[in-house]
Amino acid sequence: SQQGEEDPQALSIQEGENATMNCSYKTSINNLQWYRQNSGRGLVHLILMRSNEREKHSGRLRVTLDTSKKSSSLLITASRAADTASYFCATVDNYGQNFVFGPGTRLSVLP
């Protein structure tokens, strides 16, 4: 099955710096989504990218999608300690049904 693979597995930065996480996948998709998970909690949806979309912004988040390279990136600008969490990408197949998650990037933002 197709799978999103996040890179890096872990990232540690100082408050105020930008954090970039990447996701690669293997097969064609209907859409790609990014989720955030605080420690010990469920996942929260951040952004959905349809296959024909290339870039989206939401507050301090910027997501790009390159379907020719089968990759996506999540940029968090001016990071805060509260951004400390794990971030997952999920790909959705062309039937709009199956979500496949990668193992996630664990982001630590140090105050």
Next chain:
Amino acid sequence: DVKVTQSSRYLVKRTGEKVFLECVQDMDHENMFWYRQDPGLGLRLIYFSYDVKMKEKGDIPEGYSVSREKKERFSLILESASTNQTSMYLCASSLEQGADNSPLHFGNGTRLTVT
């Protein structure tokens, strides 16, 4: 806001016990899912359901079953719990099948320990 509620945050069970994990969503979503999450393995789909009384196997259904008697409730059943089922279990729901804008809404998870 969509609310997905899992009945227990923490659960400790003994090997061989039958375990029920309950999940309820309040937004009339058609689709419901059960995942387990383990370090280094990400989320793996156990079972999902697109309608009442309907169920489909995910990637790792062995040792599990599900029940969806009502639209809002999706139960995960461990018929005979084993130590390798110690994990974080996450329930999620989403709008109808094939909907273009249908993210998953997750509960807060149940951390199950089987001793």
